[in-house]
Amino acid sequence: MADDVAGAVRTREAKAVRRADQARNRERIVAAAREVFAVRGTGAPMDLITRTAGVGSATLYRHFPDRDTLVHGVCLDVADRISERGRAALDEEADPFEALRRFAVGAVEEGIGALCLMLPDHLWVDDAELHAARRRVDAVAEELVRRAQRAGRMRRDVGVGDVMVALSQLARPLPEGVGADIERLTERHVRLFLAGLELPGGDGLPDGGLGRPGAELPGRPATLEDLRR
Amino acid sequence: MADDVAGAVRTREAKAVRRADQARNRERIVAAAREVFAVRGTGAPMDLITRTAGVGSATLYRHFPDRDTLVHGVCLDVADRISERGRAALDEEADPFEALRRFAVGAVEEGIGALCLMLPDHLWVDDAELHAARRRVDAVAEELVRRAQRAGRMRRDVGVGDVMVALSQLARPLPEGVGADIERLTERHVRLFLAGLELPGGDGLPDGGLGRPGAELPGRPATLEDLRR
DNA sequence: CTACAAACGGAGAATATCTCTCCTCTTCGC
DNA sequence: GCGAAGAGGAGAGATATTCTCCGTTTGTAG
Known part of the structure; x- marks a missing residue:
């Protein structure tokens, strides 16, 4: 025994x-x-x-x-770290928009810019592990956005798909040998983007500063479903 | 004769x-x-x-x-189109922030995302034509930002370098075969980013909505000089 | 401390990929 | 229609990449 x-x-x-x-x-x-x-x-x-x-x-x-196995391993690693960050933000931040901000900055640190480049290229199709990891990321991101919007702290005309794509784009590393150390700029840009999403807390202005000329967005809010083609 | x-x-x-x-x-x-x-x-x-x-x-x-000649030609083409758009925005838009917004959307349409990927890689060094083209882009972008800030319509803690890098990143095409038609999302994201930069016109609130928790940016505003390493 | 087995590194043959010229056929402008 | 300039695409040669093989190193157990 x-x-x-x-x-x-x-x-x-x-x-x-x-x-x-x-x-x-x-x-x-x-x-x-x-x-x-x-x-x-x-x-x-x-x-x-x-x-x-x-x-x-x-x-x-x-x-x-082989290469696919490696890509698989990297995606899994990044996705897990990101959903972990989101979970922590949900649990530990009182203000729903602060939680979203913390998630966004964390996701960037964990390489969300890299992740989204890998998804299309290879697999991510019909692999149970990866599907599960993605569902965890999706679930936590959706929850963060929903809470921020419910609390009136985030624009309603922006979807969780918009947030994920914009974060990924802002966080993408530049090709080797670029001058500016992007790393330091990226966080600034993510925070600026979030400032464009944020509505002031508490005071209940009906349009939260919208209605200014040029503030309207073309198209519809992007869902996560939209990102899956 | x-x-x-x-x-x-x-x-x-x-x-x-x-x-x-x-x-x-x-x-x-x-x-x-x-x-x-x-x-x-x-x-x-x-x-x-x-x-x-x-x-x-x-x-x-x-x-x-050869390849360099082609890269040279493409850079020149894109840079010229972009400075052209900026010039038109400066000349034709009354509100300075509207001008910046028009330039940003136009630059994205003209492929600023592609341009910034090409600069580091190859030449763009010691070529009179390219230098001149770049100077034209830089000059028009600086002017647009300066006017918007002078008019109190744009945050002071953001530099023209921030704007150019963020636009380039948001506008980068995704690798082939990505689901979402990014094209349509990109304009939304650029406009959201700009909304994060914008200060309301006219009313002269001292902090223009800043001072909310989380609205501060780390680091210093990025100049164009910062981007040249 | 020694011995063993498992893991490591890197050189290189086989393979895949890319460049760029050459020659024939098409198309434009007169 | 005629002549010349341009277009196209196959493929030889050059380059870059993969992935295995084997001698060496290193961690662990007794």
Whole structure:
């Protein structure tokens, strides 16, 4: 019995045996791939990833037998981090628009700009794990937007799809070798975008500052459904 | 004398001789290259451009002997269209923030998202024509922002560099095969971003709606100098 | 501390991709 | 219609990328 338990543990944690460097390398590879894919697309040369990660090519292929597997792993990683951030924002921020702002800034830090570049290219289709991860992101983003709008703190003519796409675009890394350290600008731009969404709290102005010339938006609010084509 | 004049004209317009298809093909190539470069970067395969343009590869090489020449031509084209739009906005819009808004929407239509991807990659260094074109864009953008801020219609903690980078990012095409027709969303997002910049006209509220929690921006306003590294 | 096994790195052959010229056929302008 | 300039597209040569193989290193257990 004790043998069975030990055996089961050993089996279940088989991956964890040589963990010290193996697991660390896996992390490094995923992190490097996130950067590289974000800048050069998911077709980027594999050995650019290995060099960024500081590992040999064999190490990459040992962890991810082909490109799709790697893209899959990176998407999953990013999506999980993002929904995690959103969940924390929902739980810990009192003001609903503050929660949305915290989520937005966090999602940018976690690489939402990279994620949205990867979705179209490859899979994300018919993979249960990825579908689940996406549903978690979608659910938390929808909840954040709904609360902000319910509280009268966010424009009604903007949808959660608008927010996700705009965040992704603002957070996209520029191609290698661009001057400005975008990183620092990105947060400014995200906050400005959010300022364009925000309605002042408390005072109940009927149009919340809308109605000024030029403030109307063309088209309809984008839903998440719109983003899935 | 008449012969001299005719000769001079013929020389000066030598390029225009076989104009009907040659000039049209040049336009097509530049337009195709703008699309392709925007999506895949300036390193995109040439024959992707030729196929997009609907011409043979020899035709492309006849107009642009190498990749740099093509990038040069596309940058020039885009930059000129953008400064043209800005000039028109300055001349024709009474309200300074409306002028900025018109410029922003126009710049997006003309492919500012593509332009900013091309600058870093290649040349744009030590080429008189490109420098001049860039100076024209810079000058008109600076003027638009300055007027809007002088009139108290735009936040002071935002610089012209912020505006240009954010516009470029929002306007970047997504990699091929993305679901949502971004085109339609982009204008919404640009207008939302501008709404985040705008201060209400006329009433002279000292903080123009700033001072709300979360409305402050990290860092300093970005100048155009910041973008040149 | 030693021994073992698992993991690592990187060179390089096989392969895929891209560039750019060459030659023939089409189209324009007169 | 005629002549010349331009267009198109196949493909040889050059370049870049993948992914395996094997000698070396490194972490862990006894």
